[in-house]
Amino acid sequence: MRTWRVGTISMGGALVGLGVVLLVSQFMHMDLTPILLSWWPLVFIILGAEILFFVFFSRKESSFVKYDFLSIVFVGVLGMMGIVCILLTSSGLMDEVRAAVKSEEKTVDLPGFNEKAGKGIQRVVLDSGSYPLTIESGSEESVSIFGTYDERGMENAKPLLKQTEDYLLVKRNGDTLYISFKDLPITNRLLDTGRMNLEATLVIPADLALEIDGKSTDLVLKPRKLLNDWKVKDSGNLSVFLQENSDIEIEARGVDEIEGPKDGWKFNEGKRVQMSETDPAKKNGIFKLGNGDHSLTVMDSFNVTVHYP
Template identity: 45%
Template sequence: MRTWRVGSISMGASLLFLGIFLLFSQLLKWDSAYVLAGWWPVLLIVLGAEILVYLFLSKQEKPILKYDFLSIIFVAVIGTVGIGFTVLQATGLTEELQTFFDSEMTTADLPSFNYQVGDEVKRIVVDSSHHPLTVETVTDKEVSVFGTYRSSFTEGKPLLGNPEDYLMTTRKGDTLYITLKSLPDYNGWMQSGQEMDATLVIPASKSLEISSDYSEVTLKPRTLSSSWEVSSSARVNLILASNEDLTINADNVGDIQGENVKWQMTEPASASDKDVIEEGIPNKSATLKLGSGQHPITISHSDQVNVSIKN
């Protein structure tokens, strides 16, 4: 006579229902994660129903339940997986994972920023954070920011919709403050590989101060008629024309490259600077003069300065 062990029917019914759910998920385009999250309670219903049916049909006065432990373990494993998907769904991690796997790394244009500056604005202060920045001049009175960024896109939707998503501007007195923000990272899922390469165009008559979190800064002064300062940069590239009217002051920099024969090396300006040299940390100060040297560009506390002069 065949012995009925509780658990064997549950395993068969569970596999049957799981197969039906997965089949409909393929035909009706259901989300498989949501199917697994909502399907596992069926296991408890089937197992409980099997126990009740066994007790009801048993002809023994005091029936003893006999379990198919291998089947029950199999059902428990499937149920645990379903509970895991339920926890992920409840915490929102399922949607985050789906967003991550559906995203693709793409390069797109930064939303352009344009700001008219009058004569009342004398100075522009820029915090480029960890982003590479290129600065050029124009003869009109407009400040512009444009460029590209590389980030994860989901369903073809751009990460940045307007300039405020990556840029903050504040006007205080005669100074315009510009800060480049970090790109959104969606709680860390999309942070890896994100890059932004911005170009800042400012009027040649406005003074400029740039601070960065040891990122790369490229300067193309062209028609500069004011003074510029750059501090705390990993590398400063100066792309100059031979007819420029500039004085380049490199103060406390690690290395100076390009057109070295024209640089005039100078001694450290302070005792603290001498202490840095004595400790073995590369530290150089030099001056490069083009034309009459009327307009100064000061570069301080940077790892490297590279000058390229084009005829």
């Protein structure tokens, strides 16, 4: 009596087909994903045809049909993998996996901003947004912004920020120039949050007044030779870098921590304000270089550190 083992041919055909696909993909540098998604249903066709074939011929011959369960399980696993791939593709998760595998992290230059202040502009009001920012005074008459940002994307993909309006809002109203940094897009990816880091430097003419809303972010100020007054409120860690020939008076109001040269700060103990028993008392102090003709006022911030050579 002849014994037919149903499933052996199917498993063999599946292994041969998978091996051919892998071999061709290596030599042709092809993407396996579309090929695997398209060929796996043939496994079920081969298995079904094999069962029908042996059942048909077993009637004509004195034979016994035996199912090779190990081979059938192997074929079933391949089929389930194909179904899972189809479900992942239809839900968009396969594209996320492909993008995560092929993506790269890179540092890209910000689209530059440069606008001549002109005689009509007397002050700049800045919303620093949620990213660290460096602010300097300059001798030019233009307000300029430059920097970099990190993004994760496909190789040779176009930068996400193509123009200034993608990260910056600038509006002129009367004698005031309003500048606001926008929050960059956050993409919820499978393997990372997609949040991008931005580091920018803002240079404004030294003769313009400046008002900064820090949004509790870290700021670096390089006032150099100020010809007007600056004000900062609600910043995180504020670092002020001064030059030897600086002529400035720094006044801190309602600040948690004040650091810098010990002989430079003069604290006003009588004006401390304590919001609750658990919160530390806010500190007030004045740091002065030269005649202090122009001032930098810091209000309601976490930390102020003065760096002086």
